[in-house]
Amino acid sequence: MSQTQTRPLPPGAERRRQLRQQRRRERLRNLWRLLVLAGLAAALGYGLLRQGWTLTGPEQVEVLGSRQVKADQVIQAAKLRFPQTLLGLEPRRIADELAATLPVEQVQVIRLMAPPRLRVTLVDREAVARAQRRTPRGMEQGYVDRLGQWMNSSQGQLLNGEEAAGLLVKGWHPRHRAALTEVLEQRASLGKDLLEIRFEPAGTLWLRSASLGDVRLGPADAQLKRRLNVLEHLVKELPPQLKGRQLRSLDLSDPEQPELAIAGPAPTPAKSP
Known part of the structure; x- marks a missing residue:
């Protein structure tokens, strides 16, 4: 009558098996962390786009450098409507419209994110x-x-x-x-x-x-x-x-x-x- 004999594991094999299992568990935990962070970032980005990086009123339009042109004239010339997302604005188009409509020699338009506002720098024409x-x-x-x-x-x-x-x-x-x-x-x-x-x-x-x-x-x-x-x-x-x-x-x-x-x-x- 034959008997099956169990061979003893080589030295260190059990330790290597445990390390492989530990690494698999660690990879799974890191994957879950990455998915959670990606979800939070997506939610935060969506919130900023919808609420944070939005012009809600004329007070968020800054006009610098002009002694004669006021913010309401810039808003009217640029055809701005509120609320307006900052990323939806085109600074080059706004600058061209202001230069063609207002008595200015130079126009610079910059979107600022924190706090959200639109900065318009003008050089007057006389x-x-x-x-x-x-x-x-x-x-x-x-x-x-x-x-x-x-x-x-x-x-x-x-x-x-x-x-x-x-x-x-x-x-x-x-x-x-x-x-x-x-x-x-x-x-x-x-x-x-x-x-x-x-x-x-x-x-x-x-x-x-x-x-x-x-x-x-x-x-x-x-x-x-x-x-x-x-x-x-x-x-x-x-x-x-x-x-x-x-x-x-x-x-x-x-x-x-x-x-x-x-x-x-x-x-x-x-x-x-």
Whole structure:
């Protein structure tokens, strides 16, 4: 009669078996921890998206850098509606809409998460003159800024127009911006009585001054700066024989040979009895 004999386990085999079981239990515990943490993170993220990272009112819109544009104007121009999730906003689109609608030179839009808010940083544009331009629908009234850029009437109404009211730019066109900017830069040195900057359809540039009358500057070419310097000199040091006489026109097409047209003789001072 045969008997089955049980072989003894090699030394350390039982210990290795226990270690393998322990590692399996540890892996299962780690897997459960990972699943629980993933669920909590998903729930927290969903809650933040639905409640935490949401603009609930206008007070969460910050406007920095502008002295004239207020938060309500930004909200209206950007077409913001509340409540609004932050992640649903497109900063580039908002910046483009604000730049096209508001009197600003630069726009930066940033979404901030803690606490949730929308930060809009602006650099103001300033109207320096009234302006007219011809469009397919007729003559349009507006303004220009210091860079010669067009500003529509709604943009100009947001600004203090007292300084801009005394100067009118006629015949504005994008191709004239560089020449217009050059004239505006020298506006202070040309005298406070500068009333008009006019571009003719052919491109000839004219100025109208209360003291010098009409000034023909000619084409807006490389000699424009030289012509403006000559005009500045005449404004400061008008020849004695011309003082007290009204000029009908001044032609600076050739800045080396200015041509003046006199309106009439100088008034004769009254004799004392």
